[in-house]
Amino acid sequence: MDEQLDPRRYWLVVVRWWWLVVLITTAAAVGSFLFTQTRSPVYEASTTILVQQTGTAPFSTRQSSSDIQASLFLTSTYSRIIPTLPIMEKVAEKLQLNTSPARLRSMVSTTAIPNSQLIIVKVKGTDPVLVRDVANASAETFIEVNRERRLKEIDTLQSKLQEQGIPPQPSLIQDQLNALGSVEIVERAQTPEKPVYPNVQTNVMLAMLLGAFSAFLLAFFLEYLHDTVRTADDVTRVGMVSLGVVPFARASRGNGNQNGGLLSTLKDTSQEAYRLLRTNIDFSFKDKGKKVLLVTSAQPLEGKTTTAVNLAIAIARAGQQVVLVDADLRRPSVHNFFSLSNEQGLSNLLVDSRLPVSTVVQPTDVPGVSLIGSGPHPPNTVELLQSERMAAVLKELKDQFDVVILDSPPVLGLADVVVLSPLCDGALIIVDSDRTRPKTLQLAKESLERGKARVLGVVLNKVDMKRESYYYYYNYYNYYYKGDRGEGEDPKKGMPSLLQAPGRLLGLGRARRRSSEDRQP
Incomplete structure (x- = not known):
């Protein structure tokens, strides 16, 4: 085997410098643990929203393909509207918070799950109760604002029909209501019991891996010098x-x-x-004589x-x-x-x-x-x-x-x-x-x-x-x-x-x- 590729040579390096590997790995683990203890815990709560273009009940199978495509489009659009400042301002008012809308927006993130009609509203913060309330309030506020906006559009349409002397059209109003679709909460946020950050176990394990890798590199470098x-x-x-x-x-x-x-x-x-x-x-x-x-x-x-x-x-x-x-x-x-x-x-x-x-x-x-x-x-x-x-x-x-x-x-x-x-x-x-x-x-x-x-x-x-x-x-x-002291x-x-x-x-x-x-x- 080529000596440059002989794994035994590398193993001997590890054996010679085992104390260095143990020392650095242990120091990295202890340092990571102590650092983690100084960090404030961060909690996360999430609320799940379902978007449907028709006015049917949630999870209805009566949506047409065009309705589904429209729902997917709205899901992507709504996920960008939820964390906007106007929505966050109403959330702060609803929860009677002294926090600024900009601060709330930094806590909220939304994700439109690909190929679905679901939006996940996530909120992170140091107060587990607050993140739960903000997650639920953000979803509720958006649903309220969205429904109010669509109802205003229907009122505006009816006013125009009346101005033109056209009698009320119940079928037309029903079509407009169906066009509103539905945005509903399918899973409300719960109070998180454990923080998502810092994760002591994960941080310590990553620190140990990084420390061990660094120790191996240092050992081979010292071996090269030595x-x-x-x-x-x-x-x-x-x-x-x-x-x-x-x-x-x-x-x-x-x-x-x-x-x-x-x-x-x-x-x-x-x-x-x-x-x-x-x-x-x-x-x-060759000569066994005197020498x-x-x-x-x-x-x-x-x-x-x-x-x-x-x-x-x-x-x-x-x-x-x-x-x-x-x-x-x-x-x-x-x-x-x-x-x-x-x-x-x-x-x-x-x-x-x-x-x-x-x-x-x-x-x-x-x-x-x-x-x-x-x-x-x-x-x-x-x-x-x-x-x-x-x-x-x-x-x-x-x-x-x-x-x-x-x-x-x-x-x-x-x-x-x-x-x-x-x-x-x-x-x-x-x-x-x-x-x-x-x-x-x-x-x-x-x-x-x-x-x-x-x-x-x-x-x-x-x-x-x-x-x-x-x-x-x-x-x-x-x-x-030790086994045979009698020979030789x-x-x-x-x-x-x-x-x-x-x-x-x-x-x-x-x-x-x-x-x-x-x-x-």
């Missing part, structure tokens, strides 16, 4: 491979050390994420150091010997994860070529994992990292260990990674799923490739598994581990010694949820 690499599909669109997805996990608070406290064991899904990452890295190499891996990120605080530490432990748990080298000579932090000293480290080896590598290698509490800290900060970082001594150190470490993992500085803005990458067998780019934009990731990839690095792929970090497209993956592993590695052990570390190890929150103890290099 263009980050969140899923494996996003990685693929940049032209790279996704090697793994590390879930968001919040650090638990313990007794603590200088960097924010000891952490609890990783959850099962996080453990499995690093095991899958370890496996995918193995599949990236040097570079772990970096496009920009700071994406979780590269945390990933490097956890990856080292995951590899060690598979039975391999791993040395973790802190090659971030500007902002070293790996030693903090294991509560080890950083007095001596990589910088000492690079400055003093006679210093044995073994003197700076420190064992950790994690079986199979050793550490070389960064050592004192040197003034000429780039020169040291691209020196022959650096290549020699890596060669010696590769001979002694199965896997060498370099935790390097971020790619963008620094030359350190560019000079280190040719010395490594493969590079991993760690991506914060809530911060890193596709363009930023693309620039990082291009920088590494200019340095002749082999970019293995991307590790998506700090992913909210419950809200992204990994929802079913997350639930599957939760079910698997014991999840209760997790990576405890790895996680006896400072707060940045599992501080994998999304940007809006990140607190001071969550921040990591």
